Amino acid sequence: xxxxxxxxxxxxxxxxxxxxxxxxxxxxxxxxxxxxxxxxxxxxxxxxxxxxxxxxxxxxxxxxxxxxxxxxxxxxxxxxxxxxxxxxxxxxxxxxxxxxxxxxxxxxxxxxxxxxxxxxxxxxxxxxxxxxxxxxxxxxxxxxxxxxxxxxxxxxxxxxxxxxxxxxxxxxxxxxxxxxxxxxxxxxxxxxxxxxxxxxxxxxxx
Amino acid sequence: xxxxxxxxxxxxxxxxxxxxxxxxxxxxxxxxxxxxxxxxxxxxxxxxxxxxxxxxxxxxxxxxxxxxxxxxxxxxxxxxxxxxxxxxxxxxxxxxxxxxxxxxxxxxxxxxxxxxxxxxxxxxxxxxxxxxxxxxxxxxxxxxxxxxxxxxxxxxxxxxxxxxxxxxxxxxxxxxxxxxxxxxxxxxxxxxxxxxxxxxxxxxxxxxxxxxxxxxxxxxxxxxxxxxxxxxxxxxxxxxxxxxxxxxxxxxxxxxxxxxxxxxxxxxxxxxxxxxxxxxxxxxxxxxxxxxx
Amino acid sequence: xxxxxxxxxxxxxxxxxxxxxxxxxxxxxxxxxxxxxxxxxxxxxxxxxxxxxxxxxxxxxxxxxxxxxxxxxxxxxxxxxxxxxxxxxxxxxxxxxxxxxxxxxxxxxxxxxxxxxxxxxxxxxxxxxxxxxxxxxxxxxxxxxxxxxxxxxxxxxxxxxxxxxxxxxxxxxxxxxxxxxxxxxxxxxxxxxxxxxxxxxxxxxxxxxxxxxxxxxxxxxxxxxxxxxxxxxxxxxxxxxxxxxxxxxxxxxxxxxxxxxxxxxxxxxxxxxxxxxxxxxxxxxxxxxxxxxxxxxxxxxxxxxxxxxxxxxxxxxxxxxxxxxxxxxxxxxxxxxxxxxxxxxxxxxxxxxxxxxxxxxxxxxxxx
Numbered sequence: 001x002x003x004x005x006x007x008x009x010x011x012x013x014x015x016x017x018x019x020x021x022x023x024x025x026x027x028x029x030x031x032x033x034x035x036x037x038x039x040x041x042x043x044x045x046x047x048x049x050x051x052x053x054x055x056x057x058x059x060x061x062x063x064x065x066x067x068x069x070x071x072x073x074x075x076x077x078x079x080x081x082x083x084x085x086x087x088x089x090x091x092x093x094x095x096x097x098x099x100x101x102x103x104x105x106x107x108x109x110x111x112x113x114x115x116x117x118x119x120x121x122x123x124x125x126x127x128x129x130x131x132x133x134x135x136x137x138x139x140x141x142x143x144x145x146x147x148x149x150x151x152x153x154x155x156x157x158x159x160x161x162x163x164x165x166x167x168x169x170x171x172x173x174x175x176x177x178x179x180x181x182x183x184x185x186x187x188x189x190x191x192x193x194x195x196x197x198x199x200x201x202x203x204x205x206x
Numbered sequence: 207x208x209x210x211x212x213x214x215x216x217x218x219x220x221x222x223x224x225x226x227x228x229x230x231x232x233x234x235x236x237x238x239x240x241x242x243x244x245x246x247x248x249x250x251x252x253x254x255x256x257x258x259x260x261x262x263x264x265x266x267x268x269x270x271x272x273x274x275x276x277x278x279x280x281x282x283x284x285x286x287x288x289x290x291x292x293x294x295x296x297x298x299x300x301x302x303x304x305x306x307x308x309x310x311x312x313x314x315x316x317x318x319x320x321x322x323x324x325x326x327x328x329x330x331x332x333x334x335x336x337x338x339x340x341x342x343x344x345x346x347x348x349x350x351x352x353x354x355x356x357x358x359x360x361x362x363x364x365x366x367x368x369x370x371x372x373x374x375x376x377x378x379x380x381x382x383x384x385x386x387x388x389x390x391x392x393x394x395x396x397x398x399x400x401x402x403x404x405x406x407x408x409x410x411x412x413x414x415x416x417x418x419x420x421x422x423x424x425x426x427x428x429x430x431x432x433x434x435x436x437x438x439x440x441x442x443x444x445x446x447x448x449x450x451x452x453x454x455x456x457x458x459x460x461x462x463x464x465x466x467x468x469x470x471x472x473x474x475x476x477x478x479x480x481x482x483x484x485x486x487x488x489x490x491x492x493x494x495x496x497x498x499x
Numbered sequence: 500x501x502x503x504x505x506x507x508x509x510x511x512x513x514x515x516x517x518x519x520x521x522x523x524x525x526x527x528x529x530x531x532x533x534x535x536x537x538x539x540x541x542x543x544x545x546x547x548x549x550x551x552x553x554x555x556x557x558x559x560x561x562x563x564x565x566x567x568x569x570x571x572x573x574x575x576x577x578x579x580x581x582x583x584x585x586x587x588x589x590x591x592x593x594x595x596x597x598x599x600x601x602x603x604x605x606x607x608x609x610x611x612x613x614x615x616x617x618x619x620x621x622x623x624x625x626x627x628x629x630x631x632x633x634x635x636x637x638x639x640x641x642x643x644x645x646x647x648x649x650x651x652x653x654x655x656x657x658x659x660x661x662x663x664x665x666x667x668x669x670x671x672x673x674x675x676x677x678x679x680x681x682x683x684x685x686x687x688x689x690x691x692x693x694x695x696x697x698x699x700x701x702x703x704x705x706x707x708x709x710x711x712x713x714x715x716x717x718x719x720x721x722x723x724x725x726x727x728x729x730x731x732x733x734x735x736x737x738x739x740x741x742x743x744x745x746x747x748x749x750x751x752x753x754x755x756x757x758x759x760x761x762x763x764x765x766x767x768x769x770x771x772x773x774x775x776x777x778x779x780x781x782x783x784x785x786x787x788x789x790x791x792x793x794x795x796x797x798x799x800x801x802x803x804x805x806x807x808x809x810x811x812x813x814x815x816x817x818x819x820x821x822x823x824x825x826x827x828x829x830x831x832x833x834x835x836x837x838x839x840x841x842x843x844x845x846x847x848x849x850x851x852x853x854x855x856x857x858x859x860x861x862x863x864x865x866x867x
Contacts, residue, residue, distance in 0.1 A: 020216050024268040027228045031266070032325075034235045035409045035424045064232075066225055101229075122353035126233040126242045149238045149385050150424035152405075178387065182236040195236035197385060197424075220583065243684040248578040253826030255833065278837045285833050287507035315837045333830065344813055346687045371849050377841035396841035416823045418684040442844045460840055474837055 013050035015062050015088035022046050026063035030184055033193030038146050038155035040138060044189035051078040057134045057186035065091040065102055072100035076109035100129055107135040107161040114169045117181055125178035128196065136185035137161035148198040160185045160192060171200045211295045217264040218296045223247055227265035231411060234422035239384025241335050246418040256289055257415030259312045259331035266327060267310060272300045274308035279316035279474035303477050317399040319456045319478040322408035324425060330393040332414040335421060337381045337391040357389045360432060368437050381432050384423060398441045398457045404429040448473045449491035451482035522567040536560035545780025546570055550821065551577030552700050554750050554779050575822045588736045591744060595754045596655050600730040605656045607723045607758055613653035618729065656726035657756050657773065666771040687813050694796055694816060699777060701819035703785045709809040710791030718795045718807030721760035722774065729753040729781050753778050755786035759794045761801060772801060
C-alpha cells in the first residue's frame with residue numbers, strides 16, 4: 001500500500017494539501033477553542049495525520065509554527081514527528097523546554113514541571129508558551145469545574161486524559177496570571193482550549 | 207460583483223505574516239484586555255484608516271465567512287465601502303449588510319444594535335489602544351503600569367472630572383476593566399455601546415495597525431466601565447426617537463437639516479434601522495408610503 | 500426630507516477617475532514616462548526609495564508618477580508594495596569604505612588623503628532660476644573631469660581619527676541578527692540598530708527639523724562633518740550552497756559621519772563620538788540630518804542629560820515615520836460623527852447643568 005511505502009521511505013509525510021485554506025481553518029478552530037474554554041471544537045482540515053498524531057494536533061502545528069517559533073517535543077513521540085514538522089514549517093527544535101514558544105506533550109506521557117516552560121513576564125506575558133497536548137480524551141467523568149473568560153457561567157469537564165497532578169500544577173499557576181501557559185488539547189479531530197485565564201477547580205475525587 | 211485581484215495572496219497578507227498575527231490573536235484571547243505587540247505591516251490603505259482591523263480580518267477570514275463592514279454604524283460610509291471592496295477583491299468572500307447574517311463584522315466606532323450571537327467575531331479598528339496614553343505618553347511607563355495593575359491615575363482622572371464637571375467628561379472611548387485585570391480602551395465607541403462589550407456572546411478582537419497592538423475580549427467576559435458608587439456609569443439617551451424607524455433605544459445620529467437650527471435624529475446603525483422599517487415600524491419623518499417601498 | 504447617504508461605491512469610483520484625470524493634467528502636454536522621472540527627477544526618486552525602504556529606481560519613479568509627484572504618497576505606495584515581497588536572502592553589510600565615490604567631502608580637515616571631491620552638488624550654485632531650462636533640449640556641457648569623477652578605495656576620514664584613538668570605537672552589536680522593524684514591533688528602550696533603521700526610513704523633514712533643533716541649543720552636541728561620501732557600493736549575498744559572497748547589485752548611497760564632542764566622564768577620557776547617517780541615492784541633507792539625530796539619541800547611553808526632544812528616543816522614533824503620521828493625521832477626514840454626537844451630548848448636558856445654577860452667563864454665551 002502507498003501508506004506503507006511512505007512510512008518506509010525517507011520522504012517526509014505530507015502536510016497541508018491546500019496550505020492557505022487549511023491553515024486558516026485550523027487557526028479558526030484554535031481561536032474558537034481558546035475563546036470558549038472546555039468546548040470541543042472540530043479541527044480536521046486535512047487527513048491523514050502523520051506519525052500517529054491526532055488530526056487536530058498535526059493541523060495546529062502546521063498552521064501556527066514556522067521559523068520564528070522554537071518548538072520543544074516531549075517524550076513518547078514517533079521520531080519522524082520532528083523531521084516532518086521541520087520539513088513543512090521550518091520550526092527550529094529546541095532541547096530546553098524554557099526556550100520554546102510551542103511545546104508538544106503526550107496526554108498520557110511524562111511532562112516536565114509546568115514552570116519549566118516559558119511563562120512570559122508581567123510586562124510581556126505573551127511570551128508564555130502554548131502547550132499542545134497530543135492524545136487527549138473526551139471522557140465523560142467530571143473531574144473539574146472551569147470558570148473565566150469565554151465561559152458563560154462554568155463548565156464541568158473531564159481530565160482529557162491528563163493526570164490529576166498535571167491539573168494541580170496548572171491550577172497552581174493561576175496566581176501567576178498574566179504569566180502562564182495556554183493549553184490546546186488535541187482529542188482526535190477535536191480540540192479543546194484551556195487558556196491561562198481559565199480558573200480550574202478540581203473535584204474532590206480527582 | 208468585484209473581480210478577484212490576481213497576483214496577491216488570499217486576503218492580501220502572505221502566510222508568514224498571517225501566522226504572526228494569528229499567534230498574537232491567540233495570546234490576546236488568552237490574556238483578555240492585554241495589548242499584544244505585533245509586527246504590523248504596511249497595508250495598501252493608510253495607517254489610521256483601519257489597518258489594524260484589516261490585518262486582523264485578513265488573518266481570520268476564510269472562504270466560509272460572510273463579512274460585514276461598518277463605519278459609524280453604517281455599511282455605506284465611504285471607508286466602510288472601501289474596506290469591504292478591498293476584501294471582496296482580495297478574498298471573494300460573501301459580504302452582507304445584515305448583522306445577523308455576518309460571521310465577521312469589522313467596525314469602526316460602533317457596536318451593532320442587534321445583539322451578537324455565539325460564533326460571530328466583531329473586529330474593531332483601533333486608533334490608540336493605550337487607555338493610559340493621555341495620562342502617560344511613554345510606552346515604557348504604561349507597560350509597567352499594566353504589569354502592576356497600577357490604575358490609580360485613571361481613577362484620579364475620572365474623580366477630578368466629577369469634582370470639576372459633576373460627571374465623568376468622557377463621552378466615548380470610555381475606560382473599562384477587562385476580567386478584573388486589564389484596563390482597556392473601548393476602541394473608541396460611544397459610552398452608549400460600552401455595556402455591549404460586557405458578557406457579549408461574540409468574540410471581540412481589536413487591531414491597532416499603526417500602534418502595532420492586538421487585544422481581545424473573549425465571549426462571556428466580564429468588562430466593567432470604571433465608575434464610582436456615588437457616580438455610577440450611565441449612557442446617553444435622546445429626548446426623541448429615530449425619525450425613520452421610531453426606535454427609542456438605539457444610538458442616534460444628529461442630522462443638521464438647515465442653518466435655522468433644524469435637526470432630526472436617525473439611527474446610526476443603518477441595518478438595524480432598515481430591519482425595523484421592514485418590520486413596519488415608522489418614525490415621525492417617514493410617511494407610510496416610504497415604509498413599504 | 501433627509502435621505503441617508505448612499506452610493507458610497509459610485510462616489511469612490513468617480514473620485515478615482517477624477518484623480519486619474521488630475522494626475523494626467525492637460526492631455527495636450529505629452530505624458531511623462533517613468534524613465535524620464537527616473538532620470539530627471541532623481542532627487543525625488545532617491546527620497547522615495549530611502550523612506551520607502553526599497554532600492555528600485557523604476558518602481559520609485561512609477562510611484563511618483565502615480566502619486567502625481569506627492570512624495571509621501573509615493574513613499575506609501577512603495578512601502579505597501581514592499582511589504583508583499585518575499586525575503587529571499589540577507590545581504591552582507593555594505594562596505595562604504597570600498598565605495599566608488601562620486602562626491603566626498605570633509606569639513607573637519609582642510610585636505611584629506613584622496614582629496615576633497617566636490618562632485619555633483621547644489622552647494623555653491625547660486626539659486627537663480629535658470630530660464631534656459633524653460634526651453635527644452637538645450638545642448639548640455641559635459642563635465643570637465645568625467646573620467647576622474649569616481650574613485651575607489653578612498654580611506655574613511657573617521658578611520659584617521661580612530662587610528663589616533665580620538666574617536667570612540669564602534670563595534671557591531673553582539674546579537675547575531677540586527678533588529679528588523681519591518682518584521683517586529685519597535686519596543687523601548689530601543690537599541691542603536693533599531694534606532695538607525697527607524698531613522699533611515701524616517702521623514703526627511705522631521706529629521707531635518709530635529710537635527711536643526713540640536714544646532715540651536717535643544718540638545719547641543721557640537722557636530723562637525725567628518726565626512727560625507729556619495730557613490731556606488733556593491734551588495735553581496737552568500738548563498739549557503741556556494742559558501743562565498745557574490746555581488747548581486749550596485750547601489751548608489753550617501754553616507755554622513757558626524758564627529759561630535761564628548762566631554763568625557765570620571766572614568767573616560769574626553770573623546771569624539773560619531774553620529775551616523777545613510778540614505779539611498781544622492782541624499783546628503785537626509786544623511787546629515789539623520790547623523791545629527793542619531794548622535795543626539797545617544798545622549799542617554801553616553802551619560803548626557805536628556806533634556807531636548809531630539810534626545811528623546813521614544814518621542815523621536817514614535818513620530819518619525821511619515822506613512823504612519825500621514826495616515827493618522829489624515830484619518831481625521833473620516834467620519835467621526837458617532838463620537839462627535841456622544842461629545843455633543845455630554846457638552847450639552849454639562850452646559851444645561853451649569854445653566855441651571857448660573858443661568859445668565861450661559862444665555863449670554865449662547866447669544867454670541
